[in-house]
Amino acid sequence: MSANTAIRAGILGATGAVGQKFIELLEGHPWFTVSAIAASERSAGKRYSEAANWIGSGAIPKTVAAMTVERCTPDLDCDFVFSGLDSSVAGEVEGAFADAGYPVISNARNHRMAASVPLLIPEVNPEHTALIEKQARAGEGYIVTNPNCSTVGLVCALKPLHDAFGVDKVIVSTMQALSGAGYPGVASLDIEGNVIPYIGGEEDKLVTEPRKLLGRLDGSEIEPAEIVVSAHCNRVSVRDGHMECVSVGLAQKATLAQVAASFRSYCSPVTGMGLPTCPPSLVELLDGDADPQPRRFVERNGGMTVWVGRLRECEVLDFKFVALVHNTVRGAAGGAILNAELLVKQGYLNARKAHIA
Numbered sequence: 001m002s003a004n005t006a007i008r009a010g011i012l013g014a015t016g017a018v019g020q021k022f023i024e025l026l027e028g029h030p031w032f033t034v035s036a037i038a039a040s041e042r043s044a045g046k047r048y049s050e051a052a053n054w055i056g057s058g059a060i061p062k063t064v065a066a067m068t069v070e071r072c073t074p075d076l077d078c079d080f081v082f083s084g085l086d087s088s089v090a091g092e093v094e095g096a097f098a099d100a101g102y103p104v105i106s107n108a109r110n111h112r113m114a115a116s117v118p119l120l121i122p123e124v125n126p127e128h129t130a131l132i133e134k135q136a137r138a139g140e141g142y143i144v145t146n147p148n149c150s151t152v153g154l155v156c157a158l159k160p161l162h163d164a165f166g167v168d169k170v171i172v173s174t175m176q177a178l179s180g181a182g183y184p185g186v187a188s189l190d191i192e193g194n195v196i197p198y199i200g201g202e203e204d205k206l207v208t209e210p211r212k213l214l215g216r217l218d219g220s221e222i223e224p225a226e227i228v229v230s231a232h233c234n235r236v237s238v239r240d241g242h243m244e245c246v247s248v249g250l251a252q253k254a255t256l257a258q259v260a261a262s263f264r265s266y267c268s269p270v271t272g273m274g275l276p277t278c279p280p281s282l283v284e285l286l287d288g289d290a291d292p293q294p295r296r297f298v299e300r301n302g303g304m305t306v307w308v309g310r311l312r313e314c315e316v317l318d319f320k321f322v323a324l325v326h327n328t329v330r331g332a333a334g335g336a337i338l339n340a341e342l343l344v345k346q347g348y349l350n351a352r353k354a355h356i357a
């Protein structure tokens with residue numbers, strides 16, 4: 001795709017933690033260019049560099065720094081939108097954009113479990129995009145979502161096991177990074193030297209979303225996977241990277257060596273499709289006694305690989321391990337960009353000749 005045919009992306013919630021990650025990751029993207037940015041009334045009308053409290057380690061890309069933040073109304077000059085909107089407004093705003101003919105690639109929870117909305121991880125369930133056909137909207141508008149950031153780490157780690165042996169029970173305890181709470185997030189006096197054993201709504205998402213993601217497309221419906229998940233979610237004082245201690249029960253008997261081999265040999269259905277944001281491996285199994293650690297692994301492979309370590313037999317279920325996912329990259333903006341790339345390849349997303357008036 002040449003620069004002349006770049007597909008123009010708008011970013012809803014461009015000033016937030018996820019919105020900023022979109023801007024960082026889309027800089028120099030071979031297919032997409034940022035043509036519009038929008039956020040709340042607080043930010044609208046300001047230059048992006050004034051409106052956003054930039055938390056990235058690099059500078060704000062020059063082209064975006066000078067752009068004016070717009071309101072989140074469905075008249076943005078772009079071919080589709082990424083959404084990093086707060087869930088208090090995402091449901092309504094994303095619906096309005098889709099109704100107005102915009103493809104919406106969302107990070108928010110609001111539409112994830114709707115029967116006609118794909119909940120998508122390209123390497124896990126690319127065929128679920130067929131649900132788009134069920135969204136009765138005028139024009140080319142639709143909504144595609146990516147899962148909760150902890151769900152992404154869990155499901156990417158479960159996928160090789162589920163394909164090889166069937167997963168039927170999961171117990172997961174998370175240690176979730178501060179950037180997962182958005183900006184400004186958790187007050188420093190609450191989290192410094194502390195662990196908070198509660199993240200509102202998070203445990204429910206870990207229980208329900210894996211069933212849809214690992215479910216089977218049956219005609220135009222998803223038949224949920226029969227997996228029971230018990231989740232404990234904790235906020236810890238780490239900047240980026242959610243760690244998850246996972247125990248799994250398998251439907252078929254397997255040895256430790258077979259489980260390790262399933263992680264190492266997993267080949268995703270989108271391998272070889274040439275998606276620019278697709279990492280060399282969805283999951284990498286590590287041998288080090290004390291791996292993975294956020295500081296050492298979270299940025300590797302562009303933040304798009306899920307790192308698995310400490311694989312061993314479990315005294316209660318069958319096997320246990322630790323997984324690490326970059327919450328704002330694989331768990332949010334990077335995952336959404338990869339979703340958009342898959343939609344391009346599948347013919348659902350393109351540069352529209354006539355822009356919405």
Ligand SMILES: NC(=O)c1ccc[n+]([C@@H]2O[C@H](COP(=O)([O-])OP(=O)(O)OC[C@H]3O[C@@H](n4cnc5c(N)ncnc54)[C@H](OP(=O)(O)O)[C@@H]3O)[C@@H](O)[C@H]2O)c1
Nearest residue numbers: 013015016017018039040043084086087108180182183332
């Ligand atoms: N952080 C993560 O790791 C992560 C991972 C996966 C999914 N998510 C989901 O992604 C979404 C964004 O998360 P975040 O962490 O980036 O949150 P955040 O830092 O709080 O950013 C929220 C964004 O929403 C905008 N916004 C708030 N109220 C609005 C309104 N009334 N109208 C229009 N825009 C409004 C904000 O604009 P202003 O700056 O102008 O207020 C800001 O751009 C959430 O739905 C979250 O659950 C987050």
